[in-house]
Amino acid sequence: MNKLESPQANRNFWKHFQKQKAAFFAFWIVISLVIIAIFADVLANDKPLLASYQHKLYFPVWHQYSEALGAAKNPYPDWKTIKTDFAIWPPVRYAAKEIDLNNAQYCAPGAKQNIKNNRYKHYMGTDALGKDVLSALIHGTRIALCVGLGSMIIAGILGISLGMLAGFFGDYKLKISKASIWGLCFFIIPGFFYGFQCRQFQIIDAMHHSFLAMIQELILSLLIFLMILVLGYYISKTLKVLVYFRKKINFPLDMIISKMIEVFTAVPKLFLILSVVVLIKPSLLLIICIIGFFSWTEMARLVRAEMLIIREKEYMESANALGYPTLRQMFYHALPNALGPVFISISFGIAAAILTESSLSFLGIGLPIDTLSWGKLLSSAREAPQAWWLAVFPGFAIFICVTAFNLIGDGLTKVMEARKE
């Protein structure tokens, strides 16, 4: 049924969405932001895109990628000092972290700049070290979108699965035999012991090494933990020879997850994230994970509410009557129908995540020193109140990005409402 209906539904959705003018406009803004992020190196760089030097053609920007991949060494000269036959430069002739010593100490966008010719202009001024603001903005788009999308992927996985479990099973539908409960409770301790306790020093060493290594170790630990739990589950089935353990009882999954949501929403999010972030070595991936980890509640709540409605629908009843396994009912019949509000929450969530990351960077916590983000650029305006361009432009970029995602969320809400009617 789902499959037959979906292409038509998709077309309808797109038509409705196009009618939301503001949201549609915001959609194009987001597309262009994505393009800016992808082509940041082409838009702002200290190397030409194409250059002829001593009668030979070079593609310095592309060379930069192969250098980064380790495929090529760097035989190329500093393109700004040598005299090329001809060169096609990017629109902004400064790399993100390039320091222009001639224009250090806050060069205003309108003021006279110490440059070769007008094409080398700092269109949006410079900061204390002489870094070009526009170039930093262009490269900061990457960080902002990475944080927004990445954290929402994590929040989505957590929120959808927890919300689905809570809504689908409720407090009374999940029945577990006493044997399994006792078995699982008992095996949590060895699971934790072999998964995490025995490996604690490996995890700590990996943490000092890099965040990625820590994630790898943690996933391995989690796998060990789960394997022991599964083992415990099957071992505990032997307990069923006793009558006491055969009795099935309700597992209040909904209550547990709702309580978790309650706790997470009761504590101010930014403050919680702040107190976690200072504990670990700053890195982009860490920020993404932490923001994602603390913003799943909204999605879980929405999915749970949808699921509570869906599980009473007739098609769920018939799926149940046809004898489909629970997992198939959950993922194939229930979940696709509950995803609508999730998209709304994702687009609002991306806006919120970008805001959170900028606030953290603004407060000087979270990202490593050499990562350029909009919030960091904005925070440098606090040290120099006279440099208005350091506050206005990055702030405006954050504002545009956040507004665009919020507008899309708003538009999606309206489309959903229109489709319901």
Added chain:
Amino acid sequence: MWTYLIKRFFAMIPALFLSVLLAFLLSEASPTDPVEGILHSERGDKIQNNSPASEAQQYQMLRHKFGLDLPTFYFSVSSASQSDTLYKVYKSTHRNALARLSDQYGNWTFISNYYRSLCQLEYLLNTTPPDSQNSNELISAKQNLQALFSAWKKEEINYQFTALEKDLSPLPNLYKPLKAAEKEYGKVLTQASPSNKYLPCLHWYGFRNRFHHWLVNLCRGNFGESFVERRPVANILRECIPWTLLLNGISIVLAFLIAIPTGVFLAGKRKKYGNNIISIVLFLLYSLPVFWMATLLIIFFGGGDFLNWFPSSGINDLGNEAPLLNKILNIAWHLVLPVFCMTYGSFAFISKQMQSAMEFTQKQDYIKTAKAKGLGPGSITWKHGFKNALLPMITLSASILPALISGSVVVESIFSYPGIGQKGYNAVLNQDYPVIFSLLILTAVLTMFGNLIADILYVISNPRINFKQRSTLE
């Protein structure tokens, strides 16, 4: 009603316990040793040559004072190789090295012998009076010994031992214990049983543990003592909370006062030009980052190169002796920018909510009835629509609190406003855990009670629902 209240109250306890546990786990994850930080800052304060022995005493005293010399939780699951009394070792670097060693070699008895022999050597080193001949060797030996204490890798330990041998070879009364320590280390190596690592072991510590003490103190209203400021957290909070309440109170009241009429206005006149503009402005205000707004306000109105209308930091620059009226005016003058920053976001949010609530009520049957009865538009909007649209606002006002505190972290630290937001931010930077906990738990408790009060108000103001229904609904 009372049964409902009691039920709700008990339902809050697991959530509260979870939030307390969360805050406690956060502190345990902290890699820094607070006592070392305190000693370090004190050493900076008064430059005096403490003997290492008295310093150790001081260290232990501080640890005892903050309850850090107790085990963490009621029980612990650790491997059989680890000691259950490791928390008694007072220096965090030593603890860490010992834990690593027992992780590698798995025989705690020999490792503790080795540690004891090192302590013996340290004691002898500290009590040996330095004279002209051996002072350099003594100093370098002390340094090497400290490195040995925090070493756990085989090559590192061997390296430190050879360095120590070189230092101490002219001093026979110190060379002998060094050799003894080396022997102990050899025993650790030869008697190693690394398989012990995979043997789980449950230790029960009883009520003499840190979590229990902390929880009991919390229930008594004792929030502990700040690591950085060295005074009770309760006093710090008492100073900060009124300022935050003032800021948040003013901004909540202002936001609701402006937002509710705006929402009603927006819902009432559909499809008009002005209406659209206000909606767009509201939407833009909602997405405007607070920290950007605050920075811009400081740059353009707080005395940069532009206007100097408002002060950009602090709360009161007149001092306590100034007349009351002047003081109030001064504080109000300082409050203008922060209040504006705190207000505009929630104003936009609340008016959106009010608008949708009004639109929802206008579709209801009772509005149609009122229209059919021939009531005027004013009476319909205000008497029938408005009253019902206010109900969701009650729930909203409770749930807005955590967001406001998050906002005040940013606003207060930008304007250096002396409230809990700025205190919390500084505490996070200094890893001052007693303050961070207290703030986390305080806000969690406040929000939960806020939700409870909102629920009660909801039922009181909505005659269609009574408490019995509400408790069955949940």
